[in-house]
Amino acid sequence: MPPKGVSRAAGSRRTAGALAAALILTLSASAGCAPGGPSGSSGGSGGDERRGAPKPAALRLPPRHAGFDYQIGGAYPPPRGVRIVSRDRSDSPAPGLYNICYVNAFQAQPEERSSWPADLLLRDARGRVVVDEDWNEALLDLRTPAKRERVAERVNEWTDGCAQKGFDAVEPDNYDSYTRSHRLLTAADATAFMALLSRHAHGRHLAVAQKNTADLAGVRARAGLDFAVTEECGQYDECGVFAKAFDDRVVDVEYTDAGLRSALAHWGDRLSIVRRDRDVSTPGSKEYVREVR
Secondary structure: OOOOOOOOOHHHOOOOHHHHHHHHHHHHHHHOOOOOOOOOOOOOOOOOHHHOOOOOOOOOOOOOOOEEEEEOOOOOOOOOOEEEEEEEOOOOOOOOOEEEEEEEOOEEOOOOHHHOOHHHEOEOOOOOEOEEOOOOEEEEOOOOHHHHHHHHHHHHHHHHHHHHHOOOEEEEEOHHHHHHOOOOOOHHHHHHHHHHHHHHHHHOOOEEEEEOOHHHHHHHHHHOOOEEEEEOOOOOOOHHHHHHHOOOOEEEEEOOHHHHHHHHHHHOOOOEEEEEOOOOOOOOOOOOOEEOO
């Protein structure tokens, strides 16, 4: 989860298009499967991480084109018309709505870094921890199956907490951390780890959101992903990628007037879109912004 009141705008998550395209081709070829529908099979039912995450029949997906609010900076009563809300794992779900539980799955927040085993923090050739400088978060080491299993064990405990509280879905953030790893991590590492998280979440009857990372939308079935939570897909002209991959099951938060206008102009009749302030603050704060039109 992010520090309270801090958002993760997609503007700092751009990847190199040519490299990403090559990675997608490599993943797709090795996966041997095409993206599935919004509630279909993820492409496998076996026990190893190469096969994706099977979905139980009880899985509940978010409604399409529904009122949405992004509350990861702090919970508050949802505005009228909201049917979908995303909140931090430390908060409780909103009664009667579709609730998404935010977890920071691929990086260690500054206040939690010391609680992670030292060998699970990604290190460069000199032994220095690799840090996402935008958020001062250490990247987690996902380079081997054994390490992925160990990291997933901890993240899965957070997912269990989301399920126990009554959330409908989980939103694992920083799927794109491999793009900030100085080439120590790969898209294949990220996808394999996400498949572990998805399998566990599906076993707890939670749907799993792909957070940003448009470059990997084409392998969403292998990762076991059910819908998308995007930041600024209107601003960066990525909404179509997610809409195609997830059959319009996309909830998007924009942080600028221009981004909101673009998202609504092109996707306002199909996707769930809201504008929030970048700090994702609560009502009463001078920074608070929430707009839908």
